[in-house]
């Protein structure tokens with residue numbers, strides 16, 4: 008999940024304006040953009056599968072699926088991401104739409120692309136919070152223990168996540 | 179918090195392009211914009227005070243402050259919000275900056291304004307998740323109980339929150 012949204016998609020979003028390889032032509036940047044998005048999608052799909060299996064295969068009793076606020080946000084994000092990907096791939100890649108349609112789609116594709124990426128970051132944020140709360144209450148952490156690495160690490164990760172969002176969207 | 183970010187700031191962000199009172203002049207819209215932001219700031223400051231007091235006044239033992247990922251994200255957001263407000267108020271309102279400076283500030287003010295608002299929504303999302311996890315583990319909810327209103331309500335609220343973000347930013 009973090010690899011998908013945090014690394015591949017972040018780089019994919021910057022591949023037009025701030026490419027890692029600045030000598031690439033527009034066609035090259037476009038290829039980087041969709042290949043990275045495809046890798047991100049793969050990571051995210053595997054992440055979902057892992058989350059699902061970790062619930063339904065749990066012994067002795069399976070844990071129910073999709074109950075938490077985090078999972079609702081995550082599922083909504085993935086649904087929108089799938090739409091974004093299918094629409095973009097069929098308009099810009101294969102079979103390809105008319106130039107007029109591409110031009111009209113551009114601004115919407117950029118807005119919805121940024122929006123779904125930010126939703127992914129928010130899903131990560133709620134996932135980190137959920138995991139932290141589980142650890143905290145599971146281990147019954149109190150007082151000074153709340154300032155230990157296990158709680159502080161995700162708290163700092165949260166701030167870095169916000170920074171990542173700001174930097175990528177402003178780039 | 180929800181009133182501040184979810185209602186007042188949402189409306190403040192829309193007050194230029196999609197005002198509730200469409201006959202307002204640009205000056206009127208500007209006044210609505212900063213008055214709503216001021217109200218939002220007030221709500222948010224009171225919210226912070228309440229969160230702080232609920233920890234430090236807790237009996238028999240105070241709860242530590244600012245340990246969770248949620249609180250780190252919340253504090254970062256509030257710091258940026260304060261900067262945004264002070265810069266905007268002094269440039270656009272009092273004492274007011276030169277026209278050249280205002281024009282240069284415009285795009286940055288819009289970007290950082292949207293960014294800090296989205297961070298506020300993300301803070302709400304993690305807050306909802308934290309509260310839900312506390313309730314869940316505190317009451318030891320399992321199996322079908324995880325689908326009760328107490329867990330489902332925040333899960334649905336999460337999706338509505340994402341929708342609010344999309345609608346306001348796309349307006």
Ligand code: HEM
Pocket residue numbers: 008009012055058059060062071072073074075076077078079080081082084085127130131132134135137138
């Ligand atoms: C650091 C990142 C993340 C962490 C620590 C994390 C943590 C967790 C945890 C603890 C669960 C099990 C509890 C529950 O069902 O709520 C879970 C489930 C889930 N997560 Fe995440 N998550 C992260 C990122 C994401 C992202 C980015 C998405 C989607 C965009 C996502 C989607 C889901 C979904 C859909 C479930 C429910 C699976 C099921 O119930 O079968 N997660 N996650």
Ligand code: HEM
Pocket residue numbers: 020021022023024037040041044088091092093095096099100109113114116117118119120121123124
């Ligand atoms: C699935 C996730 C995707 C997301 C989140 C996404 C997001 C974005 C964003 C944010 C931009 C603006 C970049 C900038 O201006 O710096 C962009 C541009 C673009 N994307 Fe995607 N994209 C996705 C998939 C795809 C796919 C599969 C293609 C197929 C080739 C594609 C083709 C393009 C093109 C052609 C542009 C430039 C549009 C223009 O300049 O009018 N995107 N994308």
Ligand code: HEM
Pocket residue numbers: 179180183226229230231233242243244245246247248249250251252253255256298301302303305306308309
């Ligand atoms: C529905 C919305 C919200 C809920 C349910 C919620 C819930 C909570 C809970 C349960 C705590 C105590 C546990 C902890 O310290 O992490 C808390 C603390 C805190 N919240 Fe929220 N919150 C919400 C919105 C926000 C927002 C929008 C912000 C800021 C932008 C924020 C900032 C904080 C801060 C800074 C603390 C730490 C206070 C301290 O430790 O003294 N919260 N919140």
Ligand code: HEM
Pocket residue numbers: 191192193194195208211212215259262263264266267270271284285287288289290291292294295
């Ligand atoms: C503190 C939180 C604030 C946030 C989050 C914020 C956010 C925003 C956003 C998103 C816009 C773009 C609206 C649009 O294009 O539809 C905007 C425009 C504007 N805001 Fe703010 N604002 C804040 C405070 C203020 C204050 C205190 C003033 C003082 C009067 C102010 C003055 C303006 C002006 C003059 C514009 C129009 C800028 C232009 O068109 O170049 N803002 N604001």
Ligand SMILES: O=C1O[C@@H]([C@@H](O)CO)C(O)=C1O
Pocket residue numbers: 037098099100109110111113
């Ligand atoms: O597939 C593409 O369509 C156009 C489109 O983006 C126009 O808005 C473009 O430059 C591509 O690479």
